[in-house]
Amino acid sequence: MHDPRQPHLQALRRIIRYIKGTLTHGLQLVKGHVDCLTAYSDADWGGCPDTRRSTSGYCVFLGPNLVSWSAKRQPTISRSSSEAEYKGVANTVAELCWIRNLLLELHCTINKASIVYCDNISSVYLASNPVKHQRTKHIELDIHFVREKVAIGEVKVIHVPSSLQYADIFTKGLPTSLFNEFRTSLTVRKPDAPTEGG
Secondary structure, X not given: OOOOXXXXXXXXXXXXXXXXXXXXXXXXXXXXXXXXXXEEEEEOOOOOOOOOOOEEEEEEEEOOEEEEEEEEEOOOOOOOHHHHHHHHHHHXXXXXXXXXXXXXXXXXXXXXXXXXXXXXXXXXXXXHOOOOOHHHHHHHHHHHHHHHHHHOOOEEEEEOOHHHOOOHHHHOOOOHHHHHHHHHHOOEEOOOOOOOOO
């Protein structure tokens, strides 16, 4: 930030207040099967008021545990909400491929297709429809990358209603009740019992 202003200071204070209020929270890992990878992908469209770039966010679960998450500003401006969402799906699929390869090297093969939940119906449709549309020419590389993974059965892109889109927590401001619900769904919570040694 080369030229911070009053709104930036207010945002920083809000972040510090949140951190101070959640020092007891942590990422809880539970014992369970590690036979599936599930991801939630979301993007806001033109959310940055200065550059109009979109923010992509995803979270990846290995079995019941959150193992990877990200929130990043997209490097280019999206011309539609579908384009912004689809770029987010492509980033999520790339992360899933990396995790699948890592697990393969660790001799823990995932035989099922990884599931990507997306709340944009157009993006879900683009992931499996092999027809080329003039309107999607500018995101052709992302389309081919995701479709290839869908075609070989490594990934499935499925629609999820916005009320169950946990990746929303990474891309937009949410009402307190929904934020707390999604935070709990991401297994970020207070510990149930103290561990030995504090």
